[in-house]
Amino acid sequence: MDSLSLLWQQTGKLTLQSDVYAFGVVLLELLTGRRAVDLNQGPNDQNLVLQVRHVLNDQKKLRKLIDPEMNRTTGKIMTTMESIIMFANLASRCVHPNSGEGLPMAECLKELQLILYTNSKGLSMASHKFGYQWLRRSSGGSLV
Template identity: 35%
Template structure:
């Protein structure tokens, strides 16, 4: 299958060898290893991935999935999206590898592909794990899990942690609804070097991707738009420190204004639920909108350079 797929965020298949019952695939060399190596197997003398690089990797990996889902014909469901299958080229350019479990997606009136449940525990979407019904939204769930890995630096399943923290998704989900706890989700190796507003938007995207209901998850194209914007915003901890404080004050005023109209305990509880959904969906919508504007500016700039070349020519 990989021989028919070509995209900057998919590894290139160089060739293969077949000798008797032995089979060997030869891929391009990826000098920086896998994303898993940099998140969970990094030697103490190596610097951890910074926030900008993490967003760049997430955006590139999402573009690889977008190609499989929306550009390939018929669509391809990757089925084994995980950090060990994201390889890194020079400059931390990500490429998806290992298409041994990939399946052609549904065509025509089909809504899903029924198949034996395969993949890696912790990354599989719940509906696929329970029914064997596979859709492109199953990949979106797996992407959300890997995105959480990038943000938190935690393993998806870690039996060495305390009870209640061993499953990454189960540990993270309750904190999505409490803005005061969101900073606890960030990899401590970043030592606070991340944009708070960018964190809100990144966690909003991750939260939408790991929804229990497949229909509630976003399309991968929307994820790409949001993450392309986040990846384009180069984080400078010194330049943005004051701006972060201003953003936080605006967010706090918004929450206070909304909560100020609540009159009783039951209404306060309902408003709290509405605020949580509002915050998450607003963050996703803002990231998508800014991402679309950013891409439009990029196209305009490229067109301007093209026109300049024609005039000079």
């Protein structure tokens, strides 16, 4: 059982914290191309969050985790590794056990805008447009 399910089971309420967590789960599904819960997997691998949360901030492990479709050119959109790292970092912070305490949904939206801009214009243009601090936060504290 993941944190969101546990929170809902204990309180019977969905909160801003559970919304941020659920959004992070959706980001992980997009990143990996896998379902949040897959009962066809072994007992330790059924929950996507529990399975991948510890590798999201490790670039080498992240490369093995991402959906192969993200590495392909689709029309005019090609996903850059910089934007994938930023996307994974955002997902990681959303599904962190204390995610709702300091990560408002408005910040998630702003970071998604930054990720899209970085993907299309490059890292240097994104740092100029959005500012160095936003870029550091989105890339997990280091400039990729």
